[in-house]
Amino acid sequence: MNTAELTAYIDQLRADTKTGKLKWKKSNPTTFIFKSAGAQLSIQKIQQTRHVAVVGGGIRRETVENYVFQAFELPSGTLKLTINTTDKDAAAVTNPLKNLYEAITGTLDQEGLDFLKHVIEGA
Amino acid sequence: MTDPQVLQLQQILQVPFWHHVDFWISTGIGIIGLGFTIWAVFAATGAKRAAVEAGRTVKIQTVAIELMEISQKLDSLDLEIMFPDARDFLNGVSSKLRRLIAPFQNYQDLGPAVANIRESLSNAKTSLNAARPQPGAPPAPVGSVYNAIEADLATISGFVADLLGLMETRAVNIPQEAQQE
Numbered sequence: 221m222n223t224a225e226l227t228a229y230i231d232q233l234r235a236d237t238k239t240g241k242l243k244w245k246k247s248n249p250t251t252f253i254f255k256s257a258g259a260q261l262s263i264q265k266i267q268q269t270r271h272v273a274v275v276g277g278g279i280r281r282e283t284v285e286n287y288v289f290q291a292f293e294l295p296s297g298t299l300k301l302t303i304n305t306t307d308k309d310a311a312a313v314t315n316p317l318k319n320l321y322e323a324i325t326g327t328l329d330q331e332g333l334d335f336l337k338h339v340i341e342g343a
Numbered sequence: 344m345t346d347p348q349v350l351q352l353q354q355i356l357q358v359p360f361w362h363h364v365d366f367w368i369s370t371g372i373g374i375i376g377l378g379f380t381i382w383a384v385f386a387a388t389g390a391k392r393a394a395v396e397a398g399r400t401v402k403i404q405t406v407a408i409e410l411m412e413i414s415q416k417l418d419s420l421d422l423e424i425m426f427p428d429a430r431d432f433l434n435g436v437s438s439k440l441r442r443l444i445a446p447f448q449n450y451q452d453l454g455p456a457v458a459n460i461r462e463s464l465s466n467a468k469t470s471l472n473a474a475r476p477q478p479g480a481p482p483a484p485v486g487s488v489y490n491a492i493e494a495d496l497a498t499i500s501g502f503v504a505d506l507l508g509l510m511e512t513r514a515v516n517i518p519q520e521a522q523q524e
Contacts, residue, residue, distance in 0.1 A: 247483040248426075250473040250491065255481070262484045267473065268494040269466045271459070271501075279459070288490050306494070 223312045226303070230289075230316040233261070237323045244324045252324045260292040265321055266306075287317035400513075406443050407510045410503050413440055417500040422489050426476055429488045433471055437464045440499075444506065452513065456506040463502055467495035 236242045244252045251264040270282045291301040305314040360366050413436060424432070444460055447453040474491035476483065 245481050246477055247480050248474050248476050248487070251483040251487050253481050253483070260484075262487075264483070264487050264490055265473075266490055266494070267470065269463075269498070271498060288487070290484055292484070304490070 221309065226313055227316045230313060230320050234316070234320040234323045237320065237327055240327070244328065246328060252321075252328075255294070258294055260294055260297075262288075262290045262292075263317065263321055263324065264288045285314075285318065287314065287321060289313075289317055289320075402446075403510050403513060406447075407507055409439070409443055410507055410510075413443075414500050414503045414507070417496045417503070420489060420493065420496055423485050424488050426471075426474060426488050429471055429474075429492060433464075433467055433492070436499075437468070440464065440503070447506075453506060453509055456502060456509055459502040460499060460506065463495060463499040467492055467499060470495050 233242065237244065242254050244254045247253050247262070250266070251262060254261040264287065266286045266288065268284050268286065270284055271279045272282055274280050286305045287303075288305075289301075289303040290299060292298065293300050303310045303313060303317070305311055305317060416432075416436065420432070421428075440460060441464070444457045448457045450457075470491050471488070474483070474488045
């Protein structure tokens with residue numbers, strides 16, 4: 221897969237998320253979904269604890285974050301693209317996906333705060 | 344009693360008892376008896392220890408068979424598993440594994456593997472909770488629950504394999520120790 225092209229698209233999604241052009245919805249605590257007329261995008265953060273053997277004995281624990289990004293065609297639901305950063309080939313897009321994920325959570329958090337502010341001001 | 348008999352008795356009593364042959368015969372028999380008794384106690388202790396170790400080996404082998412079944416289950420997680428099924432699956436595996444490994448937590452050689460399995464089970468539960476569906480939210484794509492817990496299950500499976508390996512070594516070692524005894 222063309223990593224440079226993919227990174228550019230992911231960066232574009234991040235920019236559109238920040239401007240509010242793309243409205244993501246939380247499906248579960250670590251998965252977010254964007255739905256349009258002909259497509260559904262999803263991003264999931266996976267936190268894993270790795271146990272790495274240390275020279276001289278013992279085990280060191282490492283927490284790593286990975287991301288799964290999927291694009292489905294609607295209404296058929298056909299999976300058109302899947303990127304899992306646990307795969308070696310997709311490791312290069314871990315940071316762009318992390319940035320997209322943070323943009324989504326940041327935007328949704330802000331929306332929640334704005335709503336709370338609106339409720340308080342309206343009361 | 345006649346005089347010669349009294350005289351004879353006096354003569355016998357005047358000689359120290361350790362000068363009598365029959366004293367040494369009975370002492371020798373007593374020492375040999377004591378030796379046999381001590382030997383019998385040692386043999387019985389060794390036999391008891393061997394019996395206990397043999398019983399422990401049988402128990403370890405029974406647990407090992409059950410651990411192998413769990414390991415196979417962990418490696419065959421359905422890619423399309425949904426949250427309720429995954430929760431039931433993990434709860435089932437967790438309770439069974441904890442029950443099986445609990446007796447070995449204080450063993451010097453098996454304890455670390457037991458602790459690793461417990462920690463991994465907790466991590467898997469945390470990962471699964473991160474995929475718990477939000478009420479009223481759009482459903483997550485198929486495979487998201489699998490993605491959330493797959494790595495943790497692989498880690499648990501790895502640690503179960505470590506424990507199995509250690510148990511097999513132990514099962515081999517114990518009869519050798521028992522034979523030496």
